[in-house]
Structure formats: structure tokens, C-alpha cells
Amino acid sequence: xxxxENYDYIIAGxxxxxxxxxxxxxxSAPSLPKKKVLVIDASLEPEADKTWCFWNQDHxxxxxxxxxxxxxxxxxxxEVFKERLTNFGYHCIRSEQYRRHILERARQAEQIxxxxxxxxxxxxxxxxxxVHTAKGNFVAEWVFQSVLKPDSxxxxxxxxxxxxxxxxxxxxTDRELFDPATARLMDFDTEQEGGLTFFYVLPFSQKTAxxxxxxxxxxxxxxxxxxSALGHYLQQRYxxxxxxxxxxxxEAGAIPMEDRKVPGFYNRRTLNIGTVGGITKPTTGYTFxxxxxxxxxxxxxxxxxxxxxxxxGSPYRFRVYDIMLLYLLKHETDISRHIFHELFNKNSIELLxxxxxxxxxxxxxxGIFSKLPYAxxxxxIYRMKHRIFTGA
Ligand SMILES: Cc1cc2nc3c(=O)[nH]c(=O)nc-3n(C[C@H](O)[C@H](O)[C@H](O)COP(=O)(O)OP(=O)(O)OC[C@H]3O[C@@H](n4cnc5c(N)ncnc54)[C@H](O)[C@@H]3O)c2cc1C
Numbered sequence: 001x002x003x004x005e006n007y008d009y010i011i012a013g014x015x016x017x018x019x020x021x022x023x024x025x026x027x028s029a030p031s032l033p034k035k036k037v038l039v040i041d042a043s044l045e046p047e048a049d050k051t052w053c054f055w056n057q058d059h060x061x062x063x064x065x066x067x068x069x070x071x072x073x074x075x076x077x078x079e080v081f082k083e084r085l086t087n088f089g090y091h092c093i094r095s096e097q098y099r100r101h102i103l104e105r106a107r108q109a110e111q112i113x114x115x116x117x118x119x120x121x122x123x124x125x126x127x128x129x130x131v132h133t134a135k136g137n138f139v140a141e142w143v144f145q146s147v148l149k150p151d152s153x154x155x156x157x158x159x160x161x162x163x164x165x166x167x168x169x170x171x172x173t174d175r176e177l178f179d180p181a182t183a184r185l186m187d188f189d190t191e192q193e194g195g196l197t198f199f200y201v202l203p204f205s206q207k208t209a210x211x212x213x214x215x216x217x218x219x220x221x222x223x224x225x226x227x228s229a230l231g232h233y234l235q236q237r238y239x240x241x242x243x244x245x246x247x248x249x250x251e252a253g254a255i256p257m258e259d260r261k262v263p264g265f266y267n268r269r270t271l272n273i274g275t276v277g278g279i280t281k282p283t284t285g286y287t288f289x290x291x292x293x294x295x296x297x298x299x300x301x302x303x304x305x306x307x308x309x310x311x312x313g314s315p316y317r318f319r320v321y322d323i324m325l326l327y328l329l330k331h332e333t334d335i336s337r338h339i340f341h342e343l344f345n346k347n348s349i350e351l352l353x354x355x356x357x358x359x360x361x362x363x364x365x366x367g368i369f370s371k372l373p374y375a376x377x378x379x380x381i382y383r384m385k386h387r388i389f390t391g392a
Contacts, residue, residue: 027060160258
């Protein structure tokens with residue numbers, strides 16, 4: 001099929017970032033009247049393949065929250081650090097519900113078109129952006145894309161490159177074992193698998209929980225290794241044999257953890273959003289909250305008649321912290337494990353979550369670092385000085 005259709009905006013990729021932008025655009029319909037929007041994805045089917053967690057006092061998608069935990073727990077070296085959150089909750093949303101809800105709303109909106117097709121590339125012509133797809137070419141004033149890495153992405157300097165890879169089982173047990181008010185953020189008391197390794201437990205009721213096995217390393221594992229680690233953990237921590245629970249569903253992923261500076265634009269009229277737009281926090285993989293922050297800013301700019309801007313990246317000092325920590329995670333796994341223990345042992349979890357959100361003050365950060373062993377950080381500064389002193 002060879003056709004060329006015109007739109008005001010095209011959202012290329014309807015994942016976490018594309019859908020959040022679509023939701024904010026629909027919210028702002030009165031400020032952006034009659035704007036024609038095309039949403040393209042290889043598949044627009046809602047899939048129960050991701051559970052997105054984030055922490056916040058209040059958020060745009062509160063009505064879609066599947067569960068909120070007010071208490072968080074970290075297990076390390078036989079110690080349990082547990083804290084009741086006072087200023088926010090730890091929430092989760094299921095990707096299936098999020099997509100279904102936002103696309104349902106989009107289907108009711110006259111000016112929005114949904115298209116299922118594979119995107120091949122992005123181009124530009126006469127100050128318009130072009131999306132080349134298997135179903136023809138589509139033209140718009142602005143394209144917001146979360147599907148392809150531009151060439152300049154591969155040219156950016158990378159010193160530390162890891163993958164956060166994981167597999168989780170949502171299980172239902174035959175007995176009441178879990179506390180649905182408490183999420184276990186990290187349980188490090190497991191064999192370390194060539195990189196920082198931990199379990200993550202999100203209980204939804206006394207009998208159901210999502211249990212994830214996570215590793216920060218350079219290589220993924222063979223599929224059966226995740227399964228055997230999950231089975232072993234359920235046996236060891238909860239005394240559950242394989243006949244004592246049903247696996248309701250499973251989810252898996254691999255999130256890049258890199259010190260790469262990601263380009264903001266694919267071309268002059270195509271803005272990168274989502275992970276390809278550099279919003280994923282490299283040391284944690286958390287993306288969801290940042291996707292919403294970026295969407296809000298994009299829509300605000302469009303409504304004010306300004307050009308939308310790329311994700312601004314982290315403030316310099318947080319970028320330096322990420323570069324240092326990624327270096328340690330890659331080169332000094334045992335020490336990283338000890339640093340995580342000390343972080344949770346000596347600081348409140350709520351403070352650490354604010355730190356991960358890059359919302360702490362410099363004095364608070366000094367407080368956090370002063371309780372950690374200095375030598376590894378000095379080593380990482382020395383090794384990474386070519387990045388740190390240039391801010392690259
Ligand atoms: C199992 C799992 C659990 C996670 N948990 C969390 C969490 O708790 N908190 C958190 O913040 N983050 C979490 N993440 C990370 C988060 O899901 C990702 O960082 C986020 O989805 C990235 O958003 P995105 O929009 O950039 O990409 P995606 O959500 O991957 O969306 C990209 C979209 O582009 C489409 N697409 C790709 N290529 C093409 C093409 N050529 N043509 C057409 N369409 C295409 C895909 O179908 C997809 O819909 C998790 C990830 C996984 C896998």
C-alpha cells in the first residue's frame with residue numbers, strides 16, 4: 001500500500017512513554033483543539049507483560065493503580081530493614097490495564113487514529129516529519145518516537161554498559177504467607193550471579209504475589225536459570241514446593257543500564273521519548289514516572305505554541321553519581337553489594353527513594369555518601385574522570 005497521510009502529531013510506539021503522551025494530549029484537548037493525532041504500534045493489543053512500580057504522593061493515573069504498599073522492606077546479610085512510608089506510597093500499575101484504559105479513551109476521540117503496523121524509519125521533508133511504515137508513509141508537524149535508536153545513539157560514548165535482566169512469577173499459594181501492605185524492594189540474600197543479584201517481592205494479597213529474580217550484569221542467563229532461582233527462593237524463603245503454588249502469569253525483561261548520553265532528536269522534527277529518549281534512570285531502570293514528567297512538558301510546550309524539548313537528562317551531580325555507581329556495579333560487584341547494604345542500613349528508605357528521583361538536596365546527598373566507604377568511590381572517580389570532569 002502506498003499512501004501518505006497528514007497529521008499534526010504522530011506518536012510512534014504505544015508503550016509506557018507513547019501512551020502517557022497520548023493521555024496527556026487527550027487531557028489537553030481544549031488547549032490543542034482539532035489537532036489530528038496518529039498513534040502507531042506494531043501491536044495495540046493490551047498485554048499483561050509488565051508491572052510498573054513507582055512512588056509518588058499522587059499521580060495522573062491514580063485510578064489505574066492496582067496496588068499500593070505503604071511499607072517497604074530490604075533484606076541484606078540476614079538483616080531486615082523495614083520502613084513505613086510517610087510522604088508517599090509505592091504503587092503499581094499493570095501494563096494491560098494502562099494500555100486498555102488509554103486506548104479505550106482514544107477510540108472515543110474523533111481526532112485520534114490508531115494504526116497497527118511496523119515502523120521502518122523516520123525521515124523529514126520541508127519541515128515535516130515522515131514515518132515510514134509497512135502500511136505507507138505518514139507525515140506530521142511533530143513525531144514522538146519510542147521505537148528506534150537513531151544512528152547517533154550508537155556513536156555516543158559508553159564506558160559502563162550493563163543489563164538489568166529479570167524474570168518474575170505471579171503466584172497464588174495454597175496458604176496465607178504474604179503481607180499485602182509490605183513490598184520487599186530487594187532481598188540480596190541469595191547467590192550473586194556474576195552481578196548484583198536480588199529478589200523483589202510484591203504481595204497483592206495474603207496468597208498472591210509477584211516474585212522477581214533480578215540481576216545487574218553484562219549477560220542474560222539461560223531461561224531455565226531464572227526459573228530454577230525463583231523455585232529455589234520460594235522453597236527457601238517461604239517453604240513452598242512446586243505443588244504449593246500456581247504460576248498465574250510470568251513477566252521478564254532486560255533494561256539497559258548505561259552511562260550513554262542519549263540523543264534527544266531522531267531528526268529535526270522527530271523527538272525521541274521513552275527509553276530511546278534517555279528517560280530510563282541508568283542505575284535503577286525506573287522509567288514510568290519520568291515518562292509522565294516528559295509527557296507533561298511536551299504537551300505544555302505544544303499548548304503554548306513552543307517546540308517540544310527532549311528529556312533534559314539528570315542534573316550534573318546526579319549524572320556523576322550514576323556514572324560512579326555504574327562503574328562500581330560493573331567492576332566491583334562485591335563492593336556494590338556492600339554499598340547497597342550500607343545505604344539501607346544507615347539511611348531511611350524514603351530518603352533513598354527521593355535520592356533516586358533526584359529530588360534530594362546536596363546536603364542530604366553528602367549525608368548519604370558520608371556513611372559509605374569512601375575508597376571505592378574515589379577509585380571510580382579516578383577511573384571515570386574523563387567522563388566526570390567533562391560532564392559527558
Ligand atoms: C517486565 C517489566 C517490568 C518493568 N517494571 C518497571 C517498573 O516497575 N517501573 C518502571 O519505571 N519501569 C519498569 N520497567 C521498564 C519499563 O517498562 C520500560 O522502561 C518502559 O516500558 C520503556 O517505555 P518505552 O515507551 O520507551 O518503551 P516500551 O514500553 O517498550 O514501548 C515501545 C513500543 O514500541 C513498539 N515498537 C517497537 N518497535 C516497533 C516498530 N518497529 N514498529 C512499531 N512499533 C514498535 C512496541 O510494540 C512498544 O509498544 C519494566 C519493564 C519490564 C519489561
